[in-house]
Amino acid sequence: MNPTSKSDLQISTPTDLTLLLTRTFNAPRHLVWEAMFTPEKMRRWMLPPPGFTMTTCECDARQGGLLKIQWKSAEADPAMTLNGVFTEVVPLERAVHTEEFALPSGQVVSTQVEAHEFFEKNGVTQMRITQTFETKAARDEGLGAGEGMEAGYRKLDELLAS
Amino acid sequence: MLRRLSGGECNLSALAAPLKMTFPAATKHVRVLEGAKLVRRRVVGREHLCRLDAAPLKEAGTWTEQFRRFWEARFEVVDSILEEMKSDESTHRRSRP
Numbered sequence: 001m002n003p004t005s006k007s008d009l010q011i012s013t014p015t016d017l018t019l020l021l022t023r024t025f026n027a028p029r030h031l032v033w034e035a036m037f038t039p040e041k042m043r044r045w046m047l048p049p050p051g052f053t054m055t056t057c058e059c060d061a062r063q064g065g066l067l068k069i070q071w072k073s074a075e076a077d078p079a080m081t082l083n084g085v086f087t088e089v090v091p092l093e094r095a096v097h098t099e100e101f102a103l104p105s106g107q108v109v110s111t112q113v114e115a116h117e118f119f120e121k122n123g124v125t126q127m128r129i130t131q132t133f134e135t136k137a138a139r140d141e142g143l144g145a146g147e148g149m150e151a152g153y154r155k156l157d158e159l160l161a162s
Numbered sequence: 163m164l165r166r167l168s169g170g171e172c173n174l175s176a177l178a179a180p181l182k183m184t185f186p187a188a189t190k191h192v193r194v195l196e197g198a199k200l201v202r203r204r205v206v207g208r209e210h211l212c213r214l215d216a217a218p219l220k221e222a223g224t225w226t227e228q229f230r231r232f233w234e235a236r237f238e239v240v241d242s243i244l245e246e247m248k249s250d251e252s253t254h255r256r257s258r259p
Contacts, residue, residue: 007234007237007238009230009233009234009237011226011229011230011233021233023233023237025237025240025241025244026241026244027244027245027247027248031244031247031248031251032240032244034247035240035243035244035247036240041243044239044243045236045237045239045240045243046236047232047235047236047239143226143229
């Protein structure tokens with residue numbers, strides 16, 4: 001969609017373990033694919049959570065290819081590492097990769113599988129992202145990504161600890 | 163604590179136990195939450211019953227709405243990247259002999 005038209009982003013929870021995002025882009029499929037999986041482009045659109053800055057971005061969207069993204073914060077560098085592997089790739093159509101978020105200690109705090117599907121019609125592409133979590137609780141926490149409920153709880157925890 | 167309270171009104175001791183907190187520590191927590199107008203407390207006999215007062219959290223925006231805004235902000239950047247890529251492609255096409 002160009003900046004003047006209304007976004008058609010839809011978010012749903014088809015099952016207890018999944019989140020589905022669908023969004024239409026006013027561009028052919030090969031460009032949407034390139035924008036989603038090229039590190040130089042990802043660095044621009046993958047806006048970090050508040051207080052974080054992206055430092056590493058590697059993405060090889062081929063079968064068996066690796067995904068690695070790191071963020072730093074004022075307290076730690078890296079503060080968070082995302083490691084993933086592309087497990088299924090049909091170029092321009094479908095890409096599935098794993099995602100593991102790890103703390104500097106190496107402790108994995110979240111594991112999920114992310115599937116991207118691209119459908120093009122008349123130069124317009126619909127992208128569907130299905131995120132599959134290990135538990136419903138993790139899925140619900142996933143919905144809090146960005147500055148959602150979970151971040152709110154964390155702030156309260158900090159307030160209470162002081 | 164708020165998560166537990168989202169299940170309904172709960173007695174303070176029952177609230178403290180799974181969090182491995184002492185009664186005074188739990189009381190302190192609940193006071194802070196009361197101050198933030200997130201929790202209401204009433205005393206019935208020796209029981210301190212706490213319940214979630216979720217209105218301020220709702221005012222702050224629901225979690226799904228924030229998730230939506232987080233992703234929409236990203237996708238709007240993708241929109242502008244795609245506009246640049248489209249104009250690059252047509253420039254290349256025009257410059258081809």
